[in-house]
Amino acid sequence: MENKTIVKGGAFIMEELEPSAVVTPEGFTEEQKMIAETTKNFVESEVVPHHEEIESLNYELTVKLLRKAADLGLLSAEVPEAYGGLGLDKVSATLINEHVSRGGSFGLSFGAHTGIGTLPIVYFGNEEQKKKYLPKLASGEWIGAYCLTEPNSGSDALSARTTAKLSEDGKYYILNGTKQYITNAGFADVFVVYAKVDGQHFSAFIVERTMPGVSFGPEEQKMGIKGSSTRQVILEDVKVPVENLLFEVGKGHQIAFNILNIGRFKLGAGALGGSKVALETSAKYANERKQFGKKLSEFPLIQRKLARMNTQIYALESVVYRTAGLLDAILETVDVTKPDSGVQSAKAIAEYAIECSINKVFGSEVLDFVVDEAVQIHGGAGFIKEYGVEQMYRDARINRIFEGTNEINRMLIPGTMLRRAMKGELPLFQKAQALQAELMQMVPGLTPPGGVLAEEKQLIENMKKVFLMVGGLAAQALQARVNDEQEILANLADIAIQAFAAESAYLRAMQQVESSGEAQAALKIAMTRAFVQDAVAKVEQAAKESLAHVSQGDALKMQLSILKRLTRRSELDVIALDREIAKRVVEAEGYVC
Template sequence: MANKTLAIGGGFIIEDTDPNSIVTPESLTDEQRMIAETTTSFVEAEVSPHQEQIEGLDYELTVKLLRKAGEIGLLSTEIPEAYGGLGLDKMSATLINERVSKAGSFGLSLGAHTGIGTLPIVYFGNEQQKQKYLPKLATGEWIAAYCLTEPSSGSDALGAKTTARLSDDGKYYILNGTKQFITNAGFADVFVVYAKVDGKLFSTFIVERTMPGVSVGPEEQKMGIKGSSTRQLILEDVHVPVENLLYEVGKGHQIAFNILNIGRFKLAAGAVGGSKDAIELAAHYANERQQFGRKISSFPLIQQKLARMNTRTFVLESVVYRTAGLLDAALADVDVTGPNAGMLSAKAIAEYAIECSINKVFASETLDYVVDEALQIHGGYGFIKEYKVERMYRDSRINRIFEGTNEINRLLIPGTMLRRAMKGELPLLQKAQALQAELMQMTPALSAPEGTLAEEAQYIANAKRIFLMVGGLAAQAFQQRVDEEQEVLSNLADIAILTFAMESAWLRTMQHVERAGEGACANAIAMTKAFAYESLGEIERLAKECLARIEQGDALRMQLSVVKRLARRTELDIIGLEREIGRAVVDAEQYVC
């Protein structure tokens, strides 16, 4: 259930959210549960038995399976009914992305097709383009690929060198250039390609594989995701009909950046599924493996690993489904069949660019952590190819690079907040200024707040104050030079990420407690407590590091004392909490919430 009044993108840092206003995995409809079950059944029955063949880069099998997925609606969730799709919400698409991630490389092939490959046409295509391409993309008759990266431009997308020149007769754009690391390139039929018209106007084109001058390079020999096709797309005097210009000349950046936002979010959904899969594998192995005359799952340090893996995954899941609700609410009133679909879609998606970057960074680093620990639990066997966790370990690493590196996304979070504040879209600076007076008058609390997770609610409120305080001081100190202080911006991003993550877990747990009672939410409460406690400690460290760069002398000592007050925590038996969580994972032999 999404907010009726749209939440402001990035507004979580300056305002409170009602727990009943967010979407959680516990609030799925029967139809959404059926979609999740259908996806799980498809992966288990159709994909998993052929995993080794897929990893050997069997194009024919991958395409066959994509078409089977199309037959049961897994490729058409976000395509409007008018063009042969199901026209469902982001929640439904999130469930598919999460479940299909268990299929490894095949999940990437499917995700690239349904997400960054198809959605540019859904959101920005004209009626003729939608009628021509979407029905075939919905069934898998045609497979899509997204072509933004070039050999000399990755994160700097606007530095692309691929060119498009209008032909003398005005009927074609003639494209020349090379695109790098293109997923699905080996078998895709349709390519969404970015090029500069006359070498300067960044624009987007729909290119078909059969057009003369289109070719692909050899397969890249990758460390992971070996079952997905990754090649160069080479364009040599490709005559693309003018009707294949997507949206408008010079507005390719609107498509590129907003589709990247969706891609970042979808990556996070996949990371939820991957993390759950790793927990299940690790818990099962720990229950099977015996050392020193007992199951290794009985050792506290193994339980601690499983507890921390599970907690991070619980928080990530809370972040992803909260964001799915935000995107659904923003896109709910956009008629993607209407004449202004592109402009309205771009505005709706851009609203939550900050949240999408948060999802991407937190998800990719959570998955890396969880899979790394899963391999560690397997010991030497985790390093052996026949164990699935070995492949998962290699596959997970790319996620910190995909869809904009984590470094770029970290810079985007505070940078986008500041730009929105300058435009009057986010009252960040006003809140930061008002906070200064409040902080000088703060007195230590005499007792801890009472009630379910009341103390954690205070931690979240203080985390927001710390972000505003440090961010405001950084803006004042560095002014126009703030972009050069990348270490400070990265720390601010991490404070924002941890704050959004803490709050998402807290909101989800409070919503569930209200509906089911504390007894039914013991694990969720324990995980929320543990994550909030540790996150506030990390936020304090990050803030102090920033302040030492911003201030000096008495001013620094005063600001450090304020942060120390804001980050004060009641000591928590974190070992005891994690033992409870760990035992629950061992007993269930899977992810628990």
């Protein structure tokens, strides 16, 4: 399975892709399937049996399990072979991330180490730093952590107050400050720490636990993810050797923002794994629990819940592996062993900042929907610890805050598109202008060409047109004030998210139609139809709200008329589709596609 074409980030809102252009789970190689199975087996045999001990914050056990994972190569997937790693592709690493999330809090400790704890050195470290730290991080001898957030610096990362001052002899940077909510702080050996050189140049440093002046606050008492360590990291006159400066002075933001992009993508993959577990647990319980002489799974309203959980997961899975393919294609162009790899890595990862934010927002909200329905299916048992779903519910909530809140990411999606358009990197304005003339000439009731999912394809293209229409009108009406109109930006983000997710589901379904026929793709077709129907309704509502804010009178009436035409769709028997999907979920007692 290869995806060598470099697609421009954010271009999905203006372009149409062929099904063969995207990476999907159906195209996994045998090696990738084996990696997924190895990870799943490890979690089920080594992690799940120790659930209670992990949840009680047993540092020693978590570290022991991390090192067992390292023995299987799971910690070294994204570390280049030259530094003791496996150098696997992003799809393989994503499969590991998805399946490790089945381990609850352990999955978070694992992800913090392999992702934000290790990747800054992989992508931005110099040769000496990579040789010194990566082999030990890959083997689990050292555990990594990431220190960005501060007591007064959360979403606004660049307002950090931690300082770094060069010593008089020029051998050290002296760091002072406090980092907040640091995952793995209780047992990590290596910390990527952000500080401002001379109080103004935002930079990154590799700090070791044993350096004098490094200390830690008490464990935070959290709502969920209780088995992961979360503490303050306190830096008091810590002498960090100048050779531990990561990348360049004043370039810390390039590391921070791009590692956050990767973190956002990985969060989407973790949410996918968690959603599948919640659905499996719910389907099994629905088959076991009886009320009024029938299994819960025989009741249509329970079936509808299971079907819609499955459909949302299908769309998320399609989004996650499509994005993994995008990242694979562009990161293949970067040689991390070269001296300029930091600059090249930053440019490559930043290309898909929009898609990474979509993964984060869509993934965390699908997970929230799925775990909420899981609790509801369990009824009173869903509130009881021994059934497991109450923990899933609590653990899921942090994902809408991690890696930049969903509100921040919603600002980033249209904001990044606008910035790229202004730089001439995306033909957004040209497309919006051309669309205005097209919309004025639209004939009501246009019938899409025949064929499988033909109407869904047209609706997806229309959702993109809605984004361009609303975005163009908002930019004209609000001009320089558009960045302050957060409600409009959030609505535009929601339109883009639904369009990307719907298109990902559609392309995946059509890929199977083309490879094995319509009959084999029947379930994917059903889920795509159901998802697109729901997505269009959400897009229509977001657009109506936005248009009512930026227009009025006859202009608004005309715009709403155009919107109605763009979102017009056939009446779909969603009840029948849900029953068809639910039947398969109930039979499999878990996710099906």
